[in-house]
Amino acid sequence: MTAPAYLDPRSGQTWPLDQPRWSGDAGQPLLLTDLPGLSRDEIATGERSIWRYAAALPFRPTSPITLGEGRTPLLERAIPGGTALLKCEWFMPTASFKDRGASVMLSLLRHGGVQRVLEDSSGNGGAAIATYAAAGGMRAKILVPAATSPAKTVQARATGAEIELVPGTRQDCADEALRQGREAAEGLFYASHNWHPFFLHGTKTLAFELWEDLGFRAPDNVVIPCGAGSNVLGCWIGFSELLRAGQIARLPRLFAAQPAHCGPIARAALGAPAAEPRPTIAEGTAIAQPIRQPEVLQALRATGGGAVLLEEAEIAAATRDLAARGFYVEPTCAQAAAAFGQLRAAGTVGAAESTVVLLTGTGLKATPAIAELCGVAL
16 A cells, blocks of 8 residues: 555645645645544554554654553443444543544644644633643644633643634634634634544444454444534544454444534535524534535445434433433434434434434533523522
8 A cells, every 4th residue: 555645635635644634735625535544453452542553553652642541431322213332422531522632633733833722712622722732842823713702621721722802703713723724823723623634533433442342343334413423424434444454344324413404514404405504502613614524425325324413402402311211411412312313213313223422522512501401490
């Protein structure tokens, strides 16, 4: 197999990895060329983090930035719709799945000489990038919309990250990050969790972990809360590598769960008309213009999966139900449990199938929203 390279999946153009980049020459989002995957014999079993799968990365950094991310519980539980395997991704250093991508992305970028990074996120992504940059002796600048509650940026501020408030909407914030990233002033590198392909090679470790959790086999289905699609693409990349390496017989079906108030990927997958975005309690997946939408749709179709659109009441009910069962999670990821119920009711997912429901973040990060759902005054 040829050396790994950055890839524009829409044109086939490639660039070598020895020069860090976050987009193509025309500003297009990139992936990496296909990697061979790994066998169970290549797992570094003494490493209790995602770095046990380092053999499957495009290259090994000399000193990974790790805080023990990964190795999260997989618990079989009865939830509305049937029995599912709940993957508890909030058991991470910053309490969300974003730590997988942050650890790998910043480790590989630091190995390539990057020391100062830029990110735009007021939530889990910003917290993860700020935390792993601090752990790796890197400097981080996080752009957030000016209207963001100060409570949402405390975690990033506590690490020493620079926080810049950007007037306007979340999209205005993303546009300003793109502008600063393209200027690359003062050695600032745009290490966006939505843009950089190395982040996806952190999230792909979820596929390896599920494979290992299940006795080195793939589940039948994975239901994933989806915003920009990094977990959908990570699972697709990871399970495809395992298939390529002859470690699994087939790909699991991937299902994306999105709020009806802001679900462009699910609408496209279902053939539903586009709709103007509206506020949603599943704010972590409220991405109105996902940059990798064609690739996410390809992943859903290639695995024989699909998508589910969820109303606010369904997301709220799933959040309360999970909490009543001991799983205090964000509404953002509770929608995966709601989607599972819909898929079972429709007969799309069978009772005898092994179905993973991905729970990506703790409810502690959504305390005001959950308090409102429960009728509690703060």
